[in-house]
Amino acid sequence: MFFTRAQEIALAVLPLLDPRGPQGRGRGVIAIAQAAGVPAPFLSKVLGRLVNRGLLRSRRGRGGGFVLGRPASDITLADVALALERRDDLERAFPPVAGPVGAVLAPARREFLERLQRTRLSDLAGAEKTTPLP
Numbered sequence: 001m002f003f004t005r006a007q008e009i010a011l012a013v014l015p016l017l018d019p020r021g022p023q024g025r026g027r028g029v030i031a032i033a034q035a036a037g038v039p040a041p042f043l044s045k046v047l048g049r050l051v052n053r054g055l056l057r058s059r060r061g062r063g064g065g066f067v068l069g070r071p072a073s074d075i076t077l078a079d080v081a082l083a084l085e086r087r088d089d090l091e092r093a094f095p096p097v098a099g100p101v102g103a104v105l106a107p108a109r110r111e112f113l114e115r116l117q118r119t120r121l122s123d124l125a126g127a128e129k130t131t132p133l134p
Contacts, residue, residue, distance in 0.1 A: 003081065019068070019072035022068070028066075050080070053084075055075060072125070094112070
């Protein structure tokens with residue numbers, strides 16, 4: 001039920017992007033990596049995977065960089081998790097734990113999956129001390 005490192009990084013950096021989506025201001029990978037305190041080479045791979053799945057767009061030139069593929073209010077945490085797992089089904093991306101402990105954790109897993117589906121990137125704004133990049 002835990003996130004992969006790629007999912008953790010994506011969920012840390014996506015709220016730093018302009019919440020307007022494609023019309024927003026782009027940010028370069030170096031600026032994003034510095035703001036989030038993550039390694040730029042790995043971040044670049046994560047962002048590339050999100051571009052391939054349509055959650056991000058990459059623009060070249062002045063004002064370029066990465067932008068959300070749609071507004072933050074239209075992207076759920078489930079969308080991000082599934083994009084990085086290259087899956088379309090949360091049940092398969094986060095399989096239940098086997099054995100007796102699985103039965104005990106089943107309600108927590110169900111709540112976790114439901115929260116992924118109903119929580120949007122826009123809900124994360126201000127959830128911690130995370131602020132969009134200038």
